Each structure stands twice: as structure tokens, then as C-alpha cells.
Amino acid sequence: MIVTRFAPSPTGRLHLGHAYSAILAHDFARRQGGRFLLRIEDIDGTRSRPEHVKTIIADLAWLGLSWDGDVVHQSQRLSAYAGALDRLREMGLLYRCYCTRAEIAAASLSAPHGAEPIYPGTCRVLTRQNAERPHCWRLDMARATAIAGPLTWQDHGRTIVADPLTAGDVVLARKDAPASYHLAVTVDDAWQGVTDVVRGQDLFAATHVHRLLQALLGLPTPAYHHHRLLTGPDGVRLAKRHGAPALAALREGGSNGLALATELRVGRVPIGATDT
Incomplete structure (x- = not known):
């Protein structure tokens, strides 16, 4: 149906x-x-x-x-999102990000005018994590796409090849919300x-x-x-x-x-x- x-x-x-x-x-x-x-x-x-x-x-x-x-x-439905985050975290695909919007905008030069800046991966390489400091959770996009392999979807009957790498390391849980839109x-x-x-x-x-x-x-x-x-x-x-x-x-x-x-x-x- x-x-x-x-x-x-x-x-x-x-x-x-x-x-x-x-x-x-x-x-x-x-x-x-x-x-x-x-x-x-x-x-x-x-x-x-x-x-x-x-x-x-x-x-x-x-x-x-x-x-x-x-x-x-x-x-x-917050428990369902928490469960999904736990699963991705167990797969080693999430990392804490402490950056502010201003810091991301200043560090990213690739976004077109008026577009959301692509996260430059600043916190991905941090070796020390501070759970007490305000943070969001980001998806390690390179690692995630390597695990998932090639992906497609159907759009109006056409096959679209997915290219999630272009989105950068997206936020999956915000500092002020338990889950992101994605x-x-x-x-x-x-x-x-x-x-x-x-x-x-x-x-x-x-x-x-x-x-x-x-x-x-x-x-x-x-x-x-x-x-x-x-x-x-x-x-x-x-x-x-x-x-x-x-x-x-x-x-x-x-x-x-x-x-x-x-x-x-x-x-x-x-x-x-x-x-x-």
C-alpha cells in the first residue's frame, strides 16, 4: 500500500x-x-x-x-532517535563537535553565498573529548560512506546516485535538540x-x-x-x-x-x- x-x-x-x-x-x-x-x-x-x-x-x-x-x-519519539544515535556511535561513526556557527563559517570557504557552510572537520581529529562541554554529534561522512558503499534511490522513476560526501560531516544531534532533521x-x-x-x-x-x-x-x-x-x-x-x-x-x-x-x-x- x-x-x-x-x-x-x-x-x-x-x-x-x-x-x-x-x-x-x-x-x-x-x-x-x-x-x-x-x-x-x-x-x-x-x-x-x-x-x-x-x-x-x-x-x-x-x-x-x-x-x-x-x-x-x-x-x-526521542527514545527512537537516541537508539539510532547509539547504533551509529557503536559503529564508530559519530564524534563530538564543539564548534560554534561563527567558527564554522570562518573556517569554511567552500560554501556558496547564502548557503550553509560545509563543516571543515575541525573536531574530527581531536584526540581528547570533553563530554561536559556543550557539543553536537557529527557523522564522520568519509568513514560512513566507505562502510555503506555505492547507493542510489528512485526519484520520479529515475535512478539517482547518492553523493552524501558533498554534505560534509552533518550534525545528527544538536547542542539544543536531541536529534537533527536528517x-x-x-x-x-x-x-x-x-x-x-x-x-x-x-x-x-x-x-x-x-x-x-x-x-x-x-x-x-x-x-x-x-x-x-x-x-x-x-x-x-x-x-x-x-x-x-x-x-x-x-x-x-x-x-x-x-x-x-x-x-x-x-x-x-x-x-x-x-x-x-
Whole structure:
């Protein structure tokens, strides 16, 4: 059976880009008699807000979307992430990193303008560890890829060769959170039996890392369907940081959610929807 999911973070309100992705994932499952799941990725305790969870649920219902089973909250799945980290640690693939964002940015010259700097591996070679000092846990990417060997995944029916080395030694457990996005999403997709991941092209690069983690942890690999990003009349991607209107604002302003969903299904942004 086909199983898809929509997994927003309750760190703010959903916008039109979120709606587009949720609709595509929902419809992909429904067309084939499958299941559509809702997962709340709320392990970022400093930014996640309960009020945003309520708004997310109201927005999806307003769009005419329904999901199967209970809503899963990542904040209730911390033991599963800890178990995955323990397994990777036992494999000798994790190391403590004490670097700050500023230190990483100063040491890394390879990242394009506006992109997250690639970690230069400063702490990988440390011979002395201090468990009491604030730290995150990073994946030794070179060692991990050597163990995993060549990897591929299916994306819209095409075979993609995974190249996780380009991501550098990614964080799998942050200083302020028990697991990173990379680890939590990989563990949860497997646990929930997700067969098809429908998400935006902006997450394509992350899939290289997720495919590696699946191999290391012995987890199944879903089929991926990275869709184009929705843009406004100016051609700019619809995102919160670009001023995309919140679905809640449209809903509270009297817009018709079902009509909006119909327009988004064909990749069209209704006139005036980006002006709120």
C-alpha cells in the first residue's frame, strides 16, 4: 500500500508553498487508495509552539485534506532517535563537535553565498573529548560512506546516485535538540512505513544524506518525488522568509480553502493570494 506523509515543523504558520506540497502528497496517496499521514516535527524545543500545531491542523482541514491515523509528534519519539544515535556511535561513526556557527563559517570557504557552510572537520581529529562541554554529534561522512558503499534511490522513476560526501560531516544531534532533521526524518519515515516521500526540490540535497542513513541503520528506502517549488508572479519561491502569506491569514480573511486547493493542484497561485 502507498503511504505518504506531510511533516511540517510548528515553528511558524504554513504558507502557500506548504499547502502545495501537502496537497501533492495527499493526492498521490489518495489516487492509489493509499494512506496519507500527518507528522509534526517538533523536536526543536526553542522554536516549536503548540499554537502553531493547532493552526496547521486547521489549515489542512480548510484545504479539504484529511489524514489517516493519529498525528505523530516527533517530541514523543526521542527514545527512537537516541537508539539510532547509539547504533551509529557503536559503529564508530559519530564524534563530538564543539564548534560554534561563527567558527564554522570562518573556517569554511567552500560554501556558496547564502548557503550553509560545509563543516571543515575541525573536531574530527581531536584526540581528547570533553563530554561536559556543550557539543553536537557529527557523522564522520568519509568513514560512513566507505562502510555503506555505492547507493542510489528512485526519484520520479529515475535512478539517482547518492553523493552524501558533498554534505560534509552533518550534525545528527544538536547542542539544543536531541536529534537533527536528517536523523529524525529518516527514522520516522521507516517507522511509519512511508513508501513514497513527496516533498519540494529544496530538500533534494538532503536526500543524499537520508539515503546514507537508511543504509547504515538497515532501514528501507522509499521512492522519492521531489516536486518543483511554487513561485509567485515575480518568479520568487513562495516561502516565509520571502513574505509568502500565511494560510491562516487567508483562511481568517474569508478565502475559500477548497477553491485555493483546486488552483494549487495545477500549480497555479490564485490572483491576489500572494498580496495578503
